[in-house]
Amino acid sequence: VEEVLIQDESETKTVEGLTVARQRSVSAGDAIGREEISRGTDTNAARAAQRVVGANIVGGRFVYVRGLGERYSNSLLSMYPLPSPEPDRAAVPLDVFPAAVLDSLTIAKTFTPDMPGDFAGGSVQIETRSVPDKPLFNFSLQGGINSQATFQDRLDYAGSGTDSLGFDSGMRSLPSQIPSDAIASGSTFPPGTRPVDINDMGRALNSSMAPRMTSTLPNHGFSAVGGNTWTLANGQKLGVLASLNYTHKYERYQDMILREFRPNAADERGFDNRLDYRIERGVEKIVWGAFGKVSYLPAKNHKISVSGLHSQLADDTTSFFQGTNADAQARFSASQLDWVPRSLTFG
Numbered sequence: 001v002e003e004v005l006i007q008d009e010s011e012t013k014t015v016e017g018l019t020v021a022r023q024r025s026v027s028a029g030d031a032i033g034r035e036e037i038s039r040g041t042d043t044n045a046a047r048a049a050q051r052v053v054g055a056n057i058v059g060g061r062f063v064y065v066r067g068l069g070e071r072y073s074n075s076l077l078s079m080y081p082l083p084s085p086e087p088d089r090a091a092v093p094l095d096v097f098p099a100a101v102l103d104s105l106t107i108a109k110t111f112t113p114d115m116p117g118d119f120a121g122g123s124v125q126i127e128t129r130s131v132p133d134k135p136l137f138n139f140s141l142q143g144g145i146n147s148q149a150t151f152q153d154r155l156d157y158a159g160s161g162t163d164s165l166g167f168d169s170g171m172r173s174l175p176s177q178i179p180s181d182a183i184a185s186g187s188t189f190p191p192g193t194r195p196v197d198i199n200d201m202g203r204a205l206n207s208s209m210a211p212r213m214t215s216t217l218p219n220h221g222f223s224a225v226g227g228n229t230w231t232l233a234n235g236q237k238l239g240v241l242a243s244l245n246y247t248h249k250y251e252r253y254q255d256m257i258l259r260e261f262r263p264n265a266a267d268e269r270g271f272d273n274r275l276d277y278r279i280e281r282g283v284e285k286i287v288w289g290a291f292g293k294v295s296y297l298p299a300k301n302h303k304i305s306v307s308g309l310h311s312q313l314a315d316d317t318t319s320f321f322q323g324t325n326a327d328a329q330a331r332f333s334a335s336q337l338d339w340v341p342r343s344l345t346f347g
Contacts, residue, residue, distance in 0.1 A: 131239020
């Protein structure tokens with residue numbers, strides 16, 4: 001009897017294909033495909049992940065699998081580990097991936113030899129769509145209102161011209177008048193530095209960090225996805241897929257309280273106040289990401305793909321403190337610090 005063996009891969013974008021892949025998978029997990037994502041109103045991968053059993057989204061960005069924090073999960077793009085853009089978090093924010101570029105999103109809850117073993121809760125596996133079958137373009141706008149901030153005055157300061165993109169243009173960098181020796185030592189200037197030189201250094205430093213009040217715009221953002229495939233000679237194909245998304249949000253806080261205590265046996269409570277501040281704060285949050293993929297199909301069963309991803313996250317905070325500082329009182333013999341300003345820039 002002559003046998004004919006036909007091998008093919010199931011389409012992970014369809015519900016049927018994901019069902020077959022789940023049945024044949026050696027690891028426990030669940031997934032959602034492009035066909036199911038397109039039926040809803042999900043705009044990014046974070047919102048799509050909420051449809052997966054056992055996954056919760058915290059802060060609209062980070063995946064918690066089976067109740068475990070983001071430090072117990074990892075993120076893979078086409079089975080390659082994704083680095084986190086935040087220094088104090090191990091997870092990757094999924095809101096930088098527009099839903100239109102997703103082919104499937106799988107959360108594996110057990111280990112297999114082909115994936116990194118640095119997770120305990122789950123592994124978020126993102127597969128982007130291949131070359132589009134036809135020209136693709138999707139553009140969406142989003143907006144929102146924060147009842148505590150929108151159209152109200154909030155604290156701000158004169159930053160650089162690129163703050164709205166989440167990075168500094170160089171305005172906050174140290175001026176060239178300050179010698180490199182002083183920067184390396186922290187505060188010691190080279191021998192022979194004259195007082196007039198030190199004055200020039202002080203004047204050259206950025207002095208526009210004083211807080212001010214400014215009007216707050218509504219939260220806004222956009223998402224754009226585009227792609228196409230071109231047929232070359234001898235049936236070869238070249239496909240391009242690219243996306244760009246941007247979000248800008250504002251927050252405003254009033255009458256925040258910051259208190260610190262220290263032991264004091266002389267006080268009947270056993271402690272006294274070290275800090276007692278009332279804080280007013282304005283915050284800008286910028287998130288944007290860019291994704292690009294180029295695929296070359298030299299033959300029917302061959303494909304070469306190159307993908308690139310950039311993610312930018314920044315919080316710009318301006319705070320205004322009013323209150324008492326016991327340490328400052330003892331040091332400067334001052335009874336009260338009157339509205340001490342402090343400005344925080346991108347961290």
